[in-house]
Amino acid sequence: MVNPPPEDRDAVAAPAPEVRLRRVRGRFSIQSKLIAMLLGASIVSAAVVGFIGYQTGQASLRNAAFDRLTQVRETQARQFIVQVSTLKKALLVYTSGPAMGEAVQAFGTGFSELANVPIDPAQQQSIVSYYNNDLINPIERATGAKLNLDVLLPSSNAARYLQARYTVPAARPDGSAPAPVPSAWAAAADRYDPFFEKIVGLFGYGDALLIDPAGNVVYSAKKRADLGTNVLSGPYEQGNLHEAYAKAMGADRVDYVSVTDFQTYHPAGDHPVAWMGAPVVAGGRTIGVLALQLPINGINALMTFNGKWQENGLGATGETYLAGADSLMRSNSRLFVEDPQKYQRAVTAAGTPAAIAERAVRLGGTTLIQPVGGDATRAAERGQSGVLIATDYLGQETLQSYAPVTVGPDVTWSIVAKIDTAEAFAPERVFTRTMGVAVTAIVILDCLAAMALAQLFVRPIRRLEAGAQKVSRGEYDDVIPARTRDEFGDLTKTFNDMSRLLGIKDDLLRRERQENAQLLRSLMPEAVAERYRQGEETISESHQDVAVLFADIDGLDALAGALPSDEFLSVVNELVRQFDDAAARNGVEPMRILRNGYTASCGLNVPRLDNVERTVAFAIEMQRIVTRLNAEDDLQLGFRAGIDTGQVTSGLVGGATMMYDMWGSAVDLAYQIQAGGGEPGIYITSRVRDAVHDTHRFTQAGQFTVGDAEEPVWRLLGRR
Missing domain, CATH: 3.30.450.20 (PAS domain)
Structure with a gap:
């Protein structure tokens, strides 16, 4: 008689994570799946349309802000050149x-x-x-x-x-x-x-x-x-x-x-x-x-718009100023004109020496005092014109439009028009909020429509479900009315025919079960046969000091959609082949390969004193394999791995199809730190860090809660 060992019964009592995941997915109803599919399609569509609209609108609004600022700068430059030209002509008239x-x-x-x-x-x-x-x-x-x-x-x-x-x-x-x-x-x-x-x-x-x-x-x-x-x-x-x-x-x-x-x-x-x-x-x-x-007063009046900045399109924070080759102002700062004390506090906080700011206040102007050196003035000194985003002399992120202006035969200054990005891009933020509200409203409407359509769609399925429940109770005589002429109507007719056939076959199966029960009792005692029928067929074994690695390859799903199936399979096979070769070189035992995951251990079947060092070396080599494959085949795959060491249990899982697997706290923690890594890399626990801290460099990457204790996680940086 066949007597399943205790290990098999333990394996059935503790199903593998993949089995649990399939059970969870199986609990979702067709209505829920339909709602999810409809919502997914609508949300993706709304997101794509919203993203395209947002990108287009953002670019248009930003270009408009740059164009407005450049227009102000060009207008000021023309007026300044005209002003200087007028002064020169007046001087020539007087001397002629x-x-x-x-x-x-x-x-x-x-x-x-x-x-x-x-x-x-x-x-x-x-x-x-x-x-x-x-x-x-x-x-x-x-x-x-x-x-x-x-x-x-x-x-x-x-x-x-x-x-x-x-x-x-x-x-x-x-x-x-x-x-x-x-x-x-x-x-x-x-x-x-x-x-x-x-x-x-x-x-x-x-x-x-x-x-x-x-x-x-x-x-x-x-x-x-x-x-x-x-x-x-x-x-x-x-x-x-x-x-x-x-x-x-x-x-x-x-x-x-x-x-x-x-x-x-x-x-x-x-x-x-x-x-x-x-x-x-x-x-x-x-x-x-x-x-x-x-006339410096005339220059200041021109560059400060006589205090009418808002009327000239510069809002609450915009201004234009002149700067010399020494990166000092050649006109007054707007903030200085509006509030000298506020100007003094702002430029000092932004890095201008306090003595310089105080001197500007005492002398009543920022000309030849306030430094405004930056990318804009340096580019203008080289004869260039353009726009950029940079931090200004007040310490604010600003939109800046710059150009050189010729004052005399040997004197060239820079003219800069600037405005805080917070003010310049305010229409962009309003547009973003509007887009967000619109997309949210579309998604809400899609949710309501999806729920209504899904409920309408699954109504025939509910009737079939009720009929199936009656059939499961042995009520084979109940007939479900076929109210439509579509596939559901055909399915209902087929279901009724099946119900009648099941009634006939049920009698045959009842007699066969009686015969099978008699045969099983002839092979093993009744008590053992009962436990066997309950699924106790597991084999398990405990191991000490085993290093466990969980690796995940990011980007395979996207790659599968981008490549033909044969090319994608070729890439995956090459990746797995190189992983297996690396495992053999490092004395590591591959355990399981799942789509974009790779599980391995060291010290499970062959005890090793340096199992942690070997596992870390294997993880580093896996990372190099992914990097090399990206470079050779122009891919964009990411690699993330988690490593822990400790006690694990292994055994056979399954009935008709047996599977060798391992489980335990070390396995779970290795999987968790791999899945929780914020960016590609190799993440290890404190136990692994203590084993390799003399040969490798690492940095702390957060913590995981294990029971009532906080488990620190470290990110491996490389060998020392």
Whole structure:
């Protein structure tokens, strides 16, 4: 008699995971499957349509945002170029007529006459007091720099005279001046002051200077501390005024205008100043230079839209600004104009040194102070135009449109228009929400329709199910009415015929079962036969210190849909063949191969002291095999494996088809950490890590809960 061993009975009591999965899938009704299929098809369709619409809409909205910003930048660049061109043309108009030549000659003659005119000690002291109180002290408070009084004081008698009689009184709060002293210079000033005041006021120039061929500033409309100084040898010989003068004097044509970059200028309170210079020609020779201070207020008004950013399409965070080759601003920041204290906090938090931000607040502007270096300004300096997304000087992610602008023959700046991406892409977020709501509504409607259609579809099946239940109870005489002429109607008729035949065959089977029972009792005792009929046919055995590997190949499902069946099978066979060869080389025993999974162990049937090391080496080789196959066949397969070690149980499972399998906590944990890995790689437990920590590198990849304890998981990085 056949007596099934206890191991077989244990295997039946604990079915394999695949068996459990099939049982779970079998519990779903046809109605549920129909609903799932209908929902799956509708959701996939809605997702595809939504994705295509989202991608198209997003691209359109982003391009529109870039185009709007580029349009603002191009408009500002054109207006700035027109503004600079207008200033140049005005300067050429002023120097082209005889009046400017007469003015240079008149002030030059008057300046020469003042060379020997003395000034009294009180006037000299007034000059010293002016430099200390009105020039040096304010600059030192604003910038922290230390200025040398002796270097700045006028050195020529004419300069001292002019500054005592004009510069010092001009700095007085009431603007009063001492009684005029008759001189050729005073007569020229009476004649030409209104003319130069009109020039300065008409275009907003910061100042107008006349400089003679020797480099003497023989006239200043503002009567500042540069009046009477020499741009070639005086205190400002190293400044950009010297540059503008030298280029204008050396020009070989009368329509030449030299333009300098901004530079701090002591007579202007150390504020940034740029100059435009043009030669003054009389009698075919250059007799001097007219230098006009570039109107920084006009530039700021243009670049800041006079504070009307929103009306010009820049919203709440957009702005345009100019930058020089030194990556410093050449115009004011929008945030500075709106709220200097908020600007100071923002740029300091974004990385600008606190001293620089504080200096901008003290000087009342960001020109030549605020650094704005980045990819946009660097590209513009190379002569490129374009758009990009980058972090700005306020530390915000912004949309930036950039281009170079030519200011003068030797001066090129960058113009940048920017706006925060959060504001620029706000329509994109609204569009995304709208698409999400629309897709969700479609899915909900599809759910309702799927449930209604599925219920209608399975109604005949329910009738057949009720009839089948009666048949299962032995009620073969019940007839189900066929209400339709489709396949369900044919199936109902066939079912009725089957029911009648089953009634006939049931009698035959009853007699055969009685005969089989008698035959079984003749082969084994009744008690054993009863247990055998209950399925106790398992064989099991326990093993200690076994290393278990669960590997999963991601991408095989997608590959199966992309390749013909024979090509796909060839790839899978090659992959399994190489895995088996690697297992043989490492002394690892393959256990089971399931579609995209591979299970192996080491130390199960052949005990080994280094079973963990061998299993880890095998996993690494499997990973290399997948990588190599991807490179050779242009595939995109991923590899993820889990390894644990401990006690396992193995045995035969099944009746007609026997299967050798293993189970236990080590097997379950190896499977769990493989399935739970967040990215491709080899994941190991602490027990495996302790066994190979001297030869391999790894990093912690999370934890799994095993019972009441937390089991840490490690991700293998490679050999040391």
